[in-house]
Amino acid sequence: MPVEPRLGASVALIVEGSPNRVLWALRTDDAPSLEGFHVTPGGLLDALDGRLPNDGGEHVEARVACLRELFEETGILLAHGADDLDEALEGELRDALLDGDDDAVQRFEAAGLRLRTAELEPIGRWITPEFAHHRYDTRFFVMRLPDAPTPSVDIREVELAEWIDVPSALARFARGELLVTPPLLGLLRGLEDGPLDVAAQRAAYGASAEPAQRWEVVPGIQMLPFRTPTLPPATHTNSYLVGTGEALLVEPATPFADERERMLRWLLEAKQGGIEPVAMFLTHHHVDHVGAARDLYDQLGLPLWAHAETVARLPELTFARVLDHDERVTLAGPTPMTLRFVHTPGHAPGHLCVLDEASGALVAGDMVASIGTILVEPRDGDMTLYLRSLAAMKALRPTVLLPAHGMPIRDADGLLDHYVAHRLAREAKVRDALRDHGGPAQPMDLVPVAYADAPKLVWPLAVLSLEAHLIKLEEDGAAERTAAGWVFV
Ligand SMILES: [Zn+2]
Missing domain, CATH: 3.90.79.10 (Nucleoside Triphosphate Pyrophosphohydrolase)
Incomplete structure (x- = not known):
């Protein structure tokens, strides 16, 4: 609600x-x-x-x-x-x-x-x-x-x-x-x-009580959130329309018919202003980012772009272009925009962020969020890569972060530092919990200690995140996975 x-x-x-x-x-x-x-x-x-x-x-x-x-x-x-x-x-x-x-x-x-x-x-x-x-x-x-x-x-x-x-x-x-x-x-x-x-x-602006359709958060970048089946407390995924003439629709996310209608109205309104999508782009393959891709392809013929690792995970969709790390695309228009795609694995293997080179705004997908936290779990995620990718994002010196969930973030540097510190603090708790456990441990054994500060409601997700921390500790030489469970090294 x-x-x-x-x-x-x-x-x-x-x-x-x-x-x-x-x-x-x-x-x-x-x-x-x-x-x-x-x-x-x-x-x-x-x-x-x-x-x-x-x-x-x-x-x-x-x-x-x-x-x-x-x-x-x-x-x-x-x-x-x-x-x-x-x-x-x-x-x-x-x-x-x-x-x-x-x-x-x-x-x-x-x-x-x-x-x-x-x-x-x-x-x-x-x-x-x-x-x-x-x-x-x-x-x-x-x-x-x-x-x-x-x-x-x-x-x-x-x-x-x-x-x-x-x-x-x-x-x-x-x-x-x-x-x-x-x-x-x-x-x-x-x-x-x-x-x-x-x-x-x-x-x-608002003779009506309808929320404004057009929200230009950064010059040439419009944002509109759509309801999606995403992780609470988030309820929506932000779609972005990037460009002043030719435009890229980032995150055709919503699978719901009423919300897709709203998305079509948004695109139509943009078109009346001379902004027309030439392609759709997925930051990564998760279900709360891809729900409208097939419909928009059928209705508007918009070609779909993503990283190869994303393409590989969505065999049901047809992709027109595979994007690689550091690839640049220039969109024509009254103010041409050059976008640089940056590979940021860790939350998902094919995750790409998009940097608007002129403004320094970084479309950040699920690498950060201003509502809820980012899940890094052992199947799609990788804690070592996630931390490395956060550092790579910081090195881009973004002026603003545009996440898939929640409001734009002005203090990009501060938020990225906070994310790294938060993960390292959690890693220390996991390491201490493993050390104090005594014998071989299953991830679930450690959650009540390492996540004592988190409500029990989130423990089922915490156990996944904790396992991702253990895998990183193993890579760092501080833990080892044995047949009996995880042990402290
Ligand atoms: Zn995701």
Whole structure:
């Protein structure tokens, strides 16, 4: 079951000029959602939003929430009466709101403040796609200001709030330096030359409550998650459409008819924008990555590409091209894109990642995930190779990781280091458990010790992972498989 979205609201402050400027905030890498994303200030609606004094407007609680969150996160108070406000009192009000104090409403009234909700212009609504752990149904507003008030950041979830001129923001996005949500990207593009066309924004982003189909996570790379039979807690596999003219569909993953329909609509919408898939590509052979391949071949005639080890494991599919490590493909289009395929075995023997050489974004398949963990098991997987492949990915110095499950990951270096450290820590626990066991051990004998920190629910998978660790320990000369079981060396 997908998580029900919670109501949210967000506001973009704009100072029009040449160039236009926007206030944006960077969420910390450990924020509960949209970690590492640049966003416009905002958050969840809360109980105070029905009561804080304001000057009205449609969806008024969302409007109040915008201006309350803006004040909490950046210290910018957009209220009638704010100009005469004593600085110390303003600080107290901000703290009261941050703490969720019930008397914040009375304090606002006593200070003669009224939030300027009527000046907010609605530009759309965006619902976080179903795959996410934290989902929001967010109303977006803009407010045009004559000049730019200075933000002072509250560093709970936001590490930076600043005014950025729109061309600089788009240039940084084009270099793959940052992640932005679809509404913010749409807004930045709408402000690229000239004043904002509010009606056009509304048309592009969410007059409807449907989650946006088009999410360009990196220039030239669109992402859309589809429901698949995958390992919990993940429920979806991300498909990526890479290219600005000719395009490669990475992970034709979903086997479900309704989701395949949605995929076809997505591809059709892309085609109307001049983006047309010329081939499909599988990062590896697992069932939650290949479900739509045959249907899309039948319906669209799209040829299928993969590594030889993947091809060998999917005899029921017809492949048009076998890709090797370090092979490059250039896709024609307004901005031609050169993709480099990188062999990364360890989770699956034929696993290939795809590097967009221009932005440095790495489509990472199942090598990493921002939902759930990556299973490395003895049949398809190999722990020694997996660790080696993580190091090879790090050596590519990716700017962002685009996993098959979960949100894009900005802190690529940090995540890859964390993955390696996590596996080595587990390996040490397995080695200690084997040493302390005394006699020959079966993998299941060691799980209660080496995975004592994991819920029993995952032990059936843990036993596979543990065996993969034992095989690596044997390769390292620290363990040995005997007829009676595994022994410590
Ligand atoms: Zn997999």
